[in-house]
Structures are given as C-alpha cells and as structure tokens.
Amino acid sequence: MEWRKCYLDVVLVPLGFLMVTFYHIWLWHKVRTQPESTIIGxxxxxxxxxxxxxxxxNDKKNILAVQTLRNTIMGSTLMATTSILLCSGLAAVISSTYSVKKPLNDTVYGAHGEFMVALKYVTLLTIFLFSFLCHSLSIRFINQVNILINTPQEDTSPVTPSYIAELLERGYMLNTIGNRLFYAALPxxxxxxxxxxxxxxxxxxxPVLYNLDFVFPTTNNNSRSSTSDDDHHHEQKGKVINVRDFIV
Structure with missing residues (x-):
C-alpha cells in the first residue's frame, strides 16, 4: 500500500528534475557552440x-572597476546568506522531534511516510548547501580579481589581462551555477x-529560463534593409530643400 502511494513521487519528481537538467545541458551546449545566441555567451x-x-x-577607471566588482560580491553574498539560512532552517526541521508531516497528510497526494519526508528535506538541504558553496567560491574569485585588476602591468608580470578575465569568468560561472541550483530547489x-x-x-x-537565457533576433532588420534606399533618397532630398531655403 505504501508503494502505491509513492507512484506519483517516483514518476513526477524525477521527470520534473530531468526536464530542468536536460534544459541546462542543452543550454551549456548552446553556450559552447553558439555563444552569441545566449545571454551567458x-x-x-x-x-x-x-x-x-x-x-x-587603469588610472582613470580603477574606482569604476572596484565599485562594479563590489556590487557583484554583494549579490553573491546575499545569495550565499540566503542559502545558508535555508540550510539552517531545514536542519532544524530535520532534527526536530515534532512531526511536520501530520498537518499535510490529508491535503496532498503522494507518500507521507517518515522516509519520504526525510528524503524531501535532505534533498533540499543538499541543493542549498551546494548553492552556498558555489556562491562562496564565486566571492573568492571575484575578490582576487578586485585586487589583481589594479596591479601595474609590466612585461615580466604574470598578471595579464587574459589571466584576470579568466578569474572573473570563473567567479561569474560559479555565481551562475549557484543561482541555477537555487532555482532548481524551488520546485x-x-x-x-x-x-x-x-x-x-x-x-x-x-520556458521562463528559456526566455531569459536566449537572444531572439528582431524582425525589423529586413524591413529596415529594404527601405534603407528610400530613406536615404528622402534624406538627401530633404537636405537639398533645406540648403535651398537657407540660400533663399
């Protein structure tokens, strides 16, 4: 009887998780092969x-660089703090002696056993912990960029712009992964x-992530190219008229 109650959990939950996972695998493939079609690329x-x-x-833009990186660090700090607070709350619920499943037994479908309830909270705790880890590592890399971007550029210096850009990309990539783990925890x-x-x-x-991750070409380019000659002709005609009026 308990196995029959788990039917929906066994089918729908992995199906939803695989749906999000396959989308991100396809997104990663697009970023690698067609980066200009994605916001990330x-x-x-x-x-x-x-x-x-x-x-x-650097002499004129050093303050701009520090302020920009500081704003990024603040965003990662906020997400890391939120993730660890949710982890603390879930850990408190798991270790509590109060059975949190009692008020929900008669209102939801699926299994309500002790094992299933523990699996739900442990899965959420694991995802939020990984999100916290990614945001913490992102802060570490961006802090390094915050220091190295203002170092003097010399011929013998190992700190090159490509090295700084690589560190910045690692920080932003970890920030993106932490955010996506946070989003995956919502379902x-x-x-x-x-x-x-x-x-x-x-x-x-x-679909929401698809609309946020991809760049859609505008349909006005063809119409602009087809009417560019007419616009140029009218523009030149207008210039002639204005010059004649000015001479008169």
Missing part, C-alpha cells in the same frame, strides 16, 4: 572586453506539498 564576451578596457586605462521546495506541484513548477520554470 554575450555577457562572457563583454566581460572580457571590460577587463581589457579597465586594464588599459523541490513544493515537493513538501506533493509531487504534482513539482512537475508543474518544473514545466513552468523551463
């Missing part, structure tokens, strides 16, 4: 140009109320 290329411009004109957080919500939240999360 375009931002990574822009950060490399930003490091190069900061290093070239699992609804697992407390049943496996159906996990599947529905995962199915909703994938």
């Amino acid at each position: 375009i931002n990574a290329r822009g950060r490399r140009f930003w490091v190069s411009s900061i290093v070239k004109d 699992l957080l609804l697992w407390i109320f049943g496996p159906v919500l996990v599947f529905l939240c995962s199915a909703t999360l994938v």
Whole structure:
C-alpha cells in the first residue's frame, strides 16, 4: 500500500528534475557552440572586453572597476546568506522531534511516510548547501580579481589581462551555477506539498529560463534593409530643400 502511494513521487519528481537538467545541458551546449545566441555567451564576451578596457586605462577607471566588482560580491553574498539560512532552517526541521508531516497528510497526494519526508528535506538541504558553496567560491574569485585588476602591468608580470578575465569568468560561472541550483530547489521546495506541484513548477520554470537565457533576433532588420534606399533618397532630398531655403 505504501508503494502505491509513492507512484506519483517516483514518476513526477524525477521527470520534473530531468526536464530542468536536460534544459541546462542543452543550454551549456548552446553556450559552447553558439555563444552569441545566449545571454551567458554575450555577457562572457563583454566581460572580457571590460577587463581589457579597465586594464588599459587603469588610472582613470580603477574606482569604476572596484565599485562594479563590489556590487557583484554583494549579490553573491546575499545569495550565499540566503542559502545558508535555508540550510539552517531545514536542519532544524530535520532534527526536530515534532512531526511536520501530520498537518499535510490529508491535503496532498503522494507518500507521507517518515522516509519520504526525510528524503524531501535532505534533498533540499543538499541543493542549498551546494548553492552556498558555489556562491562562496564565486566571492573568492571575484575578490582576487578586485585586487589583481589594479596591479601595474609590466612585461615580466604574470598578471595579464587574459589571466584576470579568466578569474572573473570563473567567479561569474560559479555565481551562475549557484543561482541555477537555487532555482532548481524551488520546485523541490513544493515537493513538501506533493509531487504534482513539482512537475508543474518544473514545466513552468523551463520556458521562463528559456526566455531569459536566449537572444531572439528582431524582425525589423529586413524591413529596415529594404527601405534603407528610400530613406536615404528622402534624406538627401530633404537636405537639398533645406540648403535651398537657407540660400533663399
């Protein structure tokens, strides 16, 4: 009887988790093969140009570099603090002698056994811990960039702009992974109320992330190219008229 209650948990929860996992595998493939079609690839290329411009004109842009990196560190610190607070709350719930599943037995589908409840909280605790770890490592790398970006550039110095850009990319990549783990924990957080919500939240999360991760080409380019000659002709005609009026 208990196994029949686990049917929805065994089917819907792994299906929702695989849906999000396959999307991120496909996103990673797109970032590697077609980086200009993704927000992650375009931002990574822009950060490399930003490091190069900061290093070239360090005397004028050193304060700008420090403030920009400080804002990034503050964002990672906020996410790391939130993750560790959620870990502390989940650890307190797991170690509590109060049975948290009692108020939910009659309101949700799926299994309600002690093992299933423990599995839900341990899974959430593990994901939030990994998110905290990624954000902590991100802060470490960006702190290194914050120091090295203002070092004098000499011929014998091992601190080159490419090395600084590589450290910055590692910091931002860890920040992205920590954020995605945090997002993946949201459907699992609804697992407390049943496996159906996990599947529905995962199915909703994938289209939302798709619209946030990819760059869609605008449809105005063709119309602009087709009417460029007419616009140029009218512009030149307008210039002639203005010159004649001015002469008159």
